Amino acid sequence: MKQVNGVDIEKLSETMNAIRGNPDIAKFNFRATNKWLEGGHNRTTINEFDGACSMHNRAISFVIDEDEPPVLLGQDKGANPVEYALTALAGCLTTSLVYHASARGIKIDEVESTLEGNLDIRGFLGLSEGIRNGYDGIQVTFKIKSDAPKEQLQELVDIAKKRSPVFDIVSNPTPISVRLDN
Incomplete structure (x- = not known):
């Protein structure tokens, strides 16, 4: 079993091949x-x-x-739900980054991210229709320890953004159905 960054590369490859054969x-x-x-x-x-x-x-x-x-x-x-949204985004971006680094054989020693979200609760409270209910924006900053060159680390950050399911959920409209079931 070959592991890179705690990820079993053989199983990852087998999983990807199985998915190619049966989506x-x-x-x-x-x-x-x-x-x-x-x-x-x-x-x-x-x-x-x-x-x-x-x-x-x-x-x-x-x-x-x-x-x-x-x-x-x-x-x-x-934590409040909007803080959990930051947690979900942090975890998913980090996992995406590490899995893609592992698949490329890039050793990562440490990954730390800091996330901040700006929110005006006037939207949530219904005090201003012009104010968004959720975050106005989210800032994510990564610190990565690795022997890989900075350009390669930036590429991994870009791949994490591109492939993270939670990044996709929060940055693109996702259809949500809400109903009452009494």
């Missing part, structure tokens, strides 16, 4: 269940998903608490 293997359906607790406090549970032509249950469910800081009338029982 249905690449289709995934992820699910999350959210329950409101009180105030701004919600709890999300993540376990099962469909992918690689079958359903999967994780060994343990992931439980994520979301809340607001006191200045936004919450009790700080978890």
Whole structure:
């Protein structure tokens, strides 16, 4: 088993070849269940998903608490949803960068990213129709330790942007269906 950056390169190659032979293997359906607790406090549970032509249950469910800081009338029982959006973006960009570096045989010693999102809550509160409800913009800065030249590291950052599913979700319109089921 050959590993680069903790990624099994042989399995990655086998997976990519299997997908080339059967594109249905690449289709995934992820699910999350959210329950409101009180105030701004919600709890999300993540376990099962469909992918690689079958359903999967994780060994343990992931439980994520979301809340607001006191200045936004919450009790700080978890990061708020827009902070989790930054977390999802950071994790996905980093994973994309590392997997693509690994596939190219580029050794990465360390990756750190800093994300900032600017948001005006007048949109969320309905106080101004001209103000967006979500982030006005997100800034991502990477610090990467590697023997690879800076140009190659920049190329990896560009590939991460191009291939990250979460970057795609937040930077392109994604159809979202919201319905009431009583």
